[in-house]
Amino acid sequence: MSRPIRVLHIIGGGEIGGAEIHILDLAKHFSPQEVDLHLCCLFPAPLVQRARQQGIQATAVPMKSKVDLTTYWGIIQLIRRVNPDIVHTHGVRANLIGRVAAKLAGVSRIVTTVHSVLENDYPDPLSRFINHWSEKMTASLTDRYVVVAEYLKKNLCDIGIPASKITVIHNGVDEEKFSRQSISTTLRAELGIEDNVPLVGMVGRFHPVKGHIYLVAAAKEILKINRDVRYLIVGEGFQRDEVEALVRDEGLDSYFYFTGFREDIANIYGAINILALPSLSEGLSLTLMESMLSGCPAVVSAVGGNPEIVSDGKNGLIVPPMDSLALAAALLRLLEDPCLTRRLGEAAKRTIEERFTAQRMAERTQAVYRHLVT
Structure with missing residues (x-):
């Protein structure tokens, strides 16, 4: 490919936590000759503002719930406008909307980074059940899983994701x-x-x-x-x-x-x-x-x-x-x-x-x- 690989990252972005810093650090250290990174946040603050300050092309498409169909349409329009080679999702909410919207918009390559064990992020049993099934329904749409620790690879394999689809890339710190x-x-x-x-x-x-x-x-x-x-x-x-x-x-x-x-x-x-x-x-x-x-x-x-x-x-x-x-x-x-x-x-x-x-x-x-x- 003669031009940089254009990648649209999709994440909630309602806080600045480990996954958000992960994306900011990737954007800072990617070679501009290799990767053209765009960012979509499903909350209006604070990540989108932080990303723009860093010079990242960032857009907020606020999502009220996982069944907010107007947001799905907004994400599809954004994907068509950015025209990425890859859509890269982070987190259960972004995984659901990002995977579905990418396929509907004609993007054939989808990457998902797993930062933690889903069950441990949702102490409420009902929320855990809903998020588990929303993840399971669209998991097959992901072409490549990236996990930030070895134990997360084992966790994905235990729930039926083929090891051949998983790459371990440890988190890194911006020195x-x-x-x-x-x-x-x-x-x-x-x-x-x-x-x-x-x-x-x-x-x-x-x-x-x-x-x-x-x-x-x-x-x-x-x-x-x-x-x-x-x-x-x-x-x-x-x-x-x-x-x-x-x-x-x-x-x-x-x-x-x-x-x-x-x-x-x-x-x-x-x-x-x-x-x-x-x-x-x-x-x-x-x-x-x-x-x-x-x-x-x-x-x-x-x-x-x-x-x-x-x-x-x-x-x-x-x-x-x-x-x-x-x-x-x-x-x-x-x-x-x-x-x-x-x-x-x-x-x-x-x-x-x-x-x-x-x-x-x-x-x-x-x-x-x-x-x-x-």
Whole structure:
């Protein structure tokens, strides 16, 4: 193909989470001679604005529900206008509308990236059932699945997707975001936290699958031994009020700092001593990889793709999921051993630099596109 491969990515885009950052990083690191990326968001904010600021050709086609037929027509019109070689979908809502609209618009190549296990993203049984069937009904329309972790490939195979249709491309981190020039040292001062105060951080949306309640329970245990530790919680989501109420009920108000969503993520990792990631499920966590690239060691639960990045005792610590006592013990181990914390942080940084960069992720994704169009 003499011109770049034109690809239309379709995603909900109602938040800035791992999948959204994944697309932004792909767009930044794709070769313009290889890929001409366009983006369609099914929510009017915030991703479409963030993408445009980055120079991405982004369009919002708001979708009220999966049966909003006017939105299907809008997506079909957009596809015909962009005339992509490939439609690339992310997330259950985008998978349903994107796959159907692409076929109706005459696009013969469809890629779907799987970022997580569907069942774990929908705690409500009815929502889980509906989304499972909406995914199953259109799965055959996808020509190539990309998964961000090895364990997700196994999950797809278990539900009947042929292994021959699945490519594993690990998430990658944009190293420029974490250069020394990008990091400010004023965050602790902004929050009124002294430089010598141990600070544990948790970054992510407020959703039951992220396990915030286990960090709160661990903090209560740590308080019995070390009253100096503070906790920085970054992110937004529907469960935020519930978690804040839990912190108040446990009498931990003075130990927790809730910042909401922050753009200056490099500053977060520069301010904390340890990242806590007590998730019940993960794909391949960008939060984890970003903290590791910053030299900030993590305590993670043994779920999803976490063990594909973290080797226990070598570049971080791994604990069982839903085990607040084990989480507390691991955090205390690092808090009480600065040499171990520093050694794990240095090893964590090397792990990302050697294996999990955004450039490598983009190059492997380009290879998938080339294979499909040749």
